[in-house]
Amino acid sequence: MKRKIPSPAFFFLLAMGTIVFASLTSCLTLSESMDMLASQAVSQGLLDRYQAVMLKTAAKAAVEASRSLTPEEEYYVGRAVAANILSNYPPYNRPELNAYINKIGQGLALYSSRPAIFMGYHFMVLDSEEINAFASPGGHILVTRGLLRKVRSEDELAAVLAHEIAHVALGHGLASVQGARVTQIAAEFAIDAGKATGGEVAAFTSSFGDSISELAKILILSGYSQTYEFQADLEARRIIAAAGYDPNALASLIGRLPSRDEKGGAGFAVTHPDPSSRIGALNAQPLEPGKGHAARKVWPIPRQEKQNERAVDPVLASFIRVDRFTAIKAYF
Amino acid sequence: MRRSMYCALALFLMIGAGISSLQAQVSAKAPGTMTVQVAKSQIRDAPSVIAPILAFVEYRTKVTVYESKDGWAKVQIPGSTRLGYMFLSALTEKNISASDAGKAASGVSTTEIALAGKGFSDAVEQSYKNTAHIDYSWVDVMEHYEYSPETLIGFLNGDIQQ
Numbered sequence: 333m334k335r336k337i338p339s340p341a342f343f344f345l346l347a348m349g350t351i352v353f354a355s356l357t358s359c360l361t362l363s364e365s366m367d368m369l370a371s372q373a374v375s376q377g378l379l380d381r382y383q384a385v386m387l388k389t390a391a392k393a394a395v396e397a398s399r400s401l402t403p404e405e406e407y408y409v410g411r412a413v414a415a416n417i418l419s420n421y422p423p424y425n426r427p428e429l430n431a432y433i434n435k436i437g438q439g440l441a442l443y444s445s446r447p448a449i450f451m452g453y454h455f456m457v458l459d460s461e462e463i464n465a466f467a468s469p470g471g472h473i474l475v476t477r478g479l480l481r482k483v484r485s486e487d488e489l490a491a492v493l494a495h496e497i498a499h500v501a502l503g504h505g506l507a508s509v510q511g512a513r514v515t516q517i518a519a520e521f522a523i524d525a526g527k528a529t530g531g532e533v534a535a536f537t538s539s540f541g542d543s544i545s546e547l548a549k550i551l552i553l554s555g556y557s558q559t560y561e562f563q564a565d566l567e568a569r570r571i572i573a574a575a576g577y578d579p580n581a582l583a584s585l586i587g588r589l590p591s592r593d594e595k596g597g598a599g600f601a602v603t604h605p606d607p608s609s610r611i612g613a614l615n616a617q618p619l620e621p622g623k624g625h626a627a628r629k630v631w632p633i634p635r636q637e638k639q640n641e642r643a644v645d646p647v648l649a650s651f652i653r654v655d656r657f658t659a660i661k662a663y664f
Numbered sequence: 665m666r667r668s669m670y671c672a673l674a675l676f677l678m679i680g681a682g683i684s685s686l687q688a689q690v691s692a693k694a695p696g697t698m699t700v701q702v703a704k705s706q707i708r709d710a711p712s713v714i715a716p717i718l719a720f721v722e723y724r725t726k727v728t729v730y731e732s733k734d735g736w737a738k739v740q741i742p743g744s745t746r747l748g749y750m751f752l753s754a755l756t757e758k759n760i761s762a763s764d765a766g767k768a769a770s771g772v773s774t775t776e777i778a779l780a781g782k783g784f785s786d787a788v789e790q791s792y793k794n795t796a797h798i799d800y801s802w803v804d805v806m807e808h809y810e811y812s813p814e815t816l817i818g819f820l821n822g823d824i825q826q
Contacts, residue, residue, distance in 0.1 A: 402760050403701040404723065408785040411803050412792060418802045434809035439816035442713060447735065448702050448754035450723075456806040472806060533784075537791040544792075575820050649822030 401506065407450040409506070409544065410470015416548040417458075417466050417474055424459035424477055429663040432656070433457065436486070437473060437493040443574040444494075445567065446501035453497060463589065464599035466551045467496040469505035479600065480664040482588055486657040487581035490572045495582070498567035504560045508550050555603025562605070562613045569619055576649070579619050586610050698737070698755040700725045707748035711736035713813035718748045724760050 401409065424430075437455040441447055453471040458464075460476040467473045473496040483489045499505065555561070565582060573579035590601045591608070604610070700721050708715040711734065719741045721727060728740040730747065737752045793800060811819075 403756075404703075404760075405785060407703075408789055411789065411800065412798070414803045414806075415798045415800045419798060423802045423805070430806070430809060435811055435816060435819045438809075438811055439820040442813060442816060445735075446753045448705060448751040450702050451807065452810065454806045454809055456802065456809075472803060533787050533791050534795075537788055537795055540788055541792055541796050645822075652822035 403450040406506065407470040409540075409547070410468035410472055412540070412544040413468040413505070413547050413551065414466075414470065414472035414474065416544055417468070417551065418456075420548075420552060421458040421460045421462075421464075421474070421476065424457040426457065426663045429660060430456055432660050433475065433489070433493065436490055437497065440490055440494050440571050440575050441471075441497050441501075443571045444497050444501040449500065453500065455493065462599040463601070464603070465492060465496050467499040467505065468551075469500065469503070469547075471500050473497065473500070476599070477664060483585060483664075484588075485578075485581065486653040487572065487578040488585040489657070490575065490577045491568055491582035491585050494568035494571040494575075495564050497571065498564040499556065499560065502560070502563055502567060504556050504564070505547065505551075508547070508556055508560070551603075553603070558605045558609075561610065565610055565614055566617060569614060573619055576646070583611050583614050586614075696729060696757075697726050698729045698739075698757055699760050700727065700754060701756040701758075701760060702754045705750050705754040707739060707741055707750045709748060711738075711749040714817060715749070718746065719744070721750070727755065729755065 433455045438453055441453040449471045451471065453473060455473045455475070457480065458474050458476045461478045462476050463478040463482060465473070465475045465479055473493065475492060475496070479492060480489070483492060550556070556564075565586075569579050569582050572581060586607045589604075589607050591606050592601050605613075700723055703723050705721050706717045707719045707721060709718055721742060725742055727742060727750075730738045730740070732738070732752050735752050736749045737755055738747060739750055739755075740746070741748055789800070792798065
């Protein structure tokens with residue numbers, strides 16, 4: 333049997349009509365528009381039911397493929413990644429030290445390109461000799477004692493934390509997992525939770541677990557791409573400068589980190605580009621004028637607050653930083 | 665038969681392209697409605713982290729944004745005519761609708777609504793903890809270190825009282 337096929341021009345007009353209709357009703361999703369269109373096409377004899385079902389399925393798949401993780405889902409992925417790293421590296425339970433790095437880290441995050449993330453930035457020291465640091469997509473930042481021991485000032489510590497904050501703020505974590513895997517878990521997260529059965533949760537847990545393992549493996553073994561590392565260095569230098577720390581602290585710390593070829597060059601040395609190329613990349617792109625201390629104007633102090641404001645004395649502030657760093661260094 | 669399939673595919677692509685360009689146009693307009701994309705955020709009296717807090721807004725709340733500058737958005741406090749400022753990075757132009765409570769709200773039990781609101785991620789986490797034997801206790805410990813922006817700015821400026 334041969335059915336009369338309308339001209340492509342007809343399809344074009346029908347498509348345009350649907351777009352106009354969708355824009356008028358404003359909240360139709362692509363999937364809903366396709367459902368409606370497919371039903372119309374069937375009633376007008378343009379498509380048979382099988383073709384209509386195929387069309388609807390294709391539209392649904394396209395919508396799911398384009399769906400990214402919601403901020404809440406990203407946070408849960410981050411929690412799982414952090415839990416994985418904390419099962420590979422023991423935490424260093426020194427509340428004074430962890431409070432200190434959280435105050436510096438959370439303070440620096442205010443100057444990042446993404447000061448507000450789902451549950452905020454959180455920091456913890458790992459009891460490991462390895463020189464390493466990790467950042468989960470949920471803002472969980474872990475730094476080893478091995479790396480802390482390389483640090484000679486609060487400015488350099490700020491540089492370490494700012495580099496990890498930059499990875500979170502720039503969204504490097506999820507961007508490093510293979511696209512298909514993120515799409516898969518994003519699509520499965522979209523299961524209507526009100527109707528999710530125990531079986532569906534179990535099935536999703538399995539692919540969720542695979543994605544988490546993959547992400548943890550990237551962070552622990554291979555690290556981010558060189559491009560991401562250079563981006564994080566530039567952003568870290570901007571953050572510490574804006575927060576009133578020495579922008580050169582990042583390069584001076586990197587200069588003391590072991591290179592890939594050196595003995596004991598595990599962790600950072602393997603997961604990061606060679607120190608000389610990182611310093612080269614920083615020098616190639618000097619800090620823009622006005623991105624230093626003056627960037628404090630990003631957080632202007634409102635007029636009514638100014639009356640109560642105690643003037644910040646940079647010299648006194650730097651003395652206090654030196655004092656408290658010397659005291660806390662005993663825990664490294 | 666085959667030609668009709670091609671036509672259907674062409675139609676699908678045209679509509680997809682049309683709708684995404686429409687969405688792009690909508691998102692390019694600065695003033696409009698945005699959605700809170702963090703668990704909780706403060707709306708302050710002025711664009712400064714040390715300005716007085718006027719209100720709190722939670723995840724998925726829609727707010728009207730009048731302007732945005734230097735990382736701050738000038739917004740209308742929901743349920744009020746008053747304006748305030750919040751972090752622009754706490755807001756998104758995307759519609760956060762995945763497995764949302766609204767979808768489940770018709771004809772399902774309260775437990776299911778609760779599950780839909782937040783519980784699916786929680787359920788997955790519980791299930792993952794049990795099957796993969798992963799310990800989250802230190803993640804919970806680190807999340808307890810939480811300081812106000814006022815404390816943090818003071819600390820960075822070398823305030824010994826912080």
